[in-house]
Amino acid sequence: MVTLAEVAQHAGVSASTVSYVLSGKRSISAGTRQRVEQSIRELGYHPNAGARALAGKRSNIIALMIPLRTDLYVPVMMEIAIAVATTARTHGYDVLLLTGEEGPDAVRRVTGSGLADAMILMDVELEDERLPLLRGTDQPSVLIGLPADTGGLTCVDLDWSATGALCGEHLAGLGHRDIAVIGEAPAVYERHTGFAERTLDGLRSAARETGVRLLHRPCEGGYDAMALTLARVFDERPGTTGFVVQNESAVEPLLALLRQQGRAVPEDVSVVAICPDQVAVQASVRLTSVAIPAQEMGRRAVERLVAKLDGRGGDEVVLLAPELTRRASSGPAPAAD
Amino acid sequence: MVTLAEVAQHAGVSASTVSYVLSGKRSISAGTRQRVEQSIRELGYHPNAGARALAGKRSNIIALMIPLRTDLYVPVMMEIAIAVATTARTHGYDVLLLTGEEGPDAVRRVTGSGLADAMILMDVELEDERLPLLRGTDQPSVLIGLPADTGGLTCVDLDWSATGALCGEHLAGLGHRDIAVIGEAPAVYERHTGFAERTLDGLRSAARETGVRLLHRPCEGGYDAMALTLARVFDERPGTTGFVVQNESAVEPLLALLRQQGRAVPEDVSVVAICPDQVAVQASVRLTSVAIPAQEMGRRAVERLVAKLDGRGGDEVVLLAPELTRRASSGPAPAAD
DNA sequence: ATTGACTGTCGAAGCGCTTCGACAGCCTAT
DNA sequence: ATAGGCTGTCGAAGCGCTTCGACAGTCAAT
Secondary structure: OOHHHHHHHHOOOOHHHHHHHHOOOOOOOOHHHHHHHHHHHHHOOOOOOHHHHHHHHOOOOEEEOOOOOOOOOOHHHHHHHHHHHHHHHHOEEEEEEHHHHHHHHHHHHHHHHHOOOOEEEEEOOOOOOOHHHHHOOOOOOOEEEOOOOOOOEEEEEEEEEHHHHHHHHHHHHOOOOOEEEEEOOHHHHOOHHHHHHHHHHHHHHHHHHOOOOOEEEEOOOOOHHHHHHHHHHHOOOOOOOOEEEEOOOOOOOHHHHHHOOOOOOOOOEEEEEEEHHHHHOOOOOOOOOEEOOOHHHHHHHHHHHHHHHHOHHHHEEEEOOHHHHHHHOOOOOOOOO | OOOOHHHHHOOOOOHHHHHHHOOHHHHHHHHHHHHHHHHHHHOOOOOOOHHHHHHHHOOOEEEEEEEOOOOOHHHHHHHHHHHHHHHHHOOOOOOEEHHHOHHHHHHHHHHHHOOOOEEEEEOOOOOOHHHHHHHHOOOOOEOOOOOOOOOOOOOOEHHHHHHHHHHHHHHHHOOEEEEEEEEEOOOHHHHHEHHHHHHHHHHHHHHHOOOOOEEEEOOOOOOHHHHHHHHHHHHHHHHHHOEEEOOOOHHHHHHHHHHOOOOOOOOEEEEEEEOOHHHHHOOOOEOOOOOOOHHHHHHHHHHHHHHHHOOOOOOOOOEEEEEEOOOOOOOOOOOOO
């Protein structure tokens, strides 16, 4: 293993000079710089991360805490994680992967040990038990997701309430009067995940303003669960002509079941999905949808975090505006019989 | 920030004693140990990771290199990543997330800087450009996936060739004579990803031995691509009654298209999928499938790696035996007309 | 009693880096 | 000619930990 001292010797300068060439924190003459850089290349020198962290009091590592569950939006989580890792690298940071398993202890451990300089938390619940810890430390952090109280926190999220409203308004604007919302699994609501509740809020207020009737049904994914849910929906509201689906694994089952029941999309029934674009275009009917901008969420989170690490900017809530893309699954409500 | 020295002072012992209490590398009297542990708890001490890495020459970090692409088996990748992170924690390691983006440079950087003690590589190609680097370093590594030449490497993977054979034998055993293989996207074969080619090899040799005809067609996922592919298959081999699908995003489209064409599953056509169990049971027809044991692959990879780090065991190729679960999508071939 | 082997603890060195203060050499303004 | 200010480089201290060798004390065997 090559050390700074060896590079210094090879280049005929002192260790501190090499360090300053590397960090750029003091001016170095062009000649010296070139000689040092040459030596670094020739010897294949890589600064030792541990020594750097110890002496410099920064690890250049960002911790990313992802949910342990694989029941929820897996591709979205993955896309966020990859965007975080990629963006972090462009700022000179590496990413440490933590699962939710350890819970608040992971926050303590990472903060306390100086393993990471900062952290990004995903899958934030409305009353998340990790929040007091974050507020109580001076280590920068960014949440992807919105807790109930955002005071003293930096958050990045899709504006779910606007997303719900957008879906509601779209269907209402097409003349639908009875709308069913196929939501995430019941467990998601039970643990008070912000995005699910907020979407519902947005839908409700849109419904109120447009005089539309809303029926919300949580739904585990898959065919069987969806079949049951759908039967109940039509049972309770036979006149339902609009669907908003916020559950990736219910999308395709819903389309198949509607087809099977002889309800044409979009002639008889309109469907709006809240899902990644890829899912929307790969479905059996190209879906009108509000995209989940996973990549952008990951990127923005890192950028906010790096800004904080550089002492730029403070706490802030970044809400990304939803965009509805009209595709083939939504159209005017059929004339009432 | 609390340091070792402060803990030592608080407990009335020397720093080295505290260190030995922590590491257990020398015997400590029960009384001293308790006093030290008490002080650690009271002060909320966490050893500084950088200092540890520097002095101990181990970072207790495992690097995990995941593919940048999100076009391939995303849930599988995610599940592996989570299993790796979870298993690593139980052995006292954290996980550093690297994307394939940096390519071989990432290997150099991590190895050279001592950032990680070892690494796990996913999405290994048959002639992967990272392999020479791994062979040339004494840092332990494990591949998830099998390159062409496994000499001097430790690999963990599903036995894809056996998987292909198992699928072929299952369908042949049910009397099917014409089998179509719906594979991954053409790009996957072009970049010589081992698992895709090996599965095909297994299928081919099973076909040879059972006298079955095989038609292999790569396929991008989604409905449109699948529709095109399916049309070509029946065009070329009208008598096809068995399908093997190795492409998550083609599974549901295939089922829908078959249904649409009036071909009943499993009465007219049998389908065997190679996919995670969750996909198999959530599909519109519960699919006979060979599961991709993502969790186990992640777990085994970490365990092999930890063994190597502890100086136990050397290079080894671990092939997990495939298991075919018979569900509702496969049955006897229909009598020939 | 004396030796020898353990046990439990300590002090000090050192891991590879960053950073602070010092200073030589040079240039510009007086 | 001299003071003052830059620029570029160096030496040394120190970050918080691990680990090695030393050693005081205890106990069993001679």
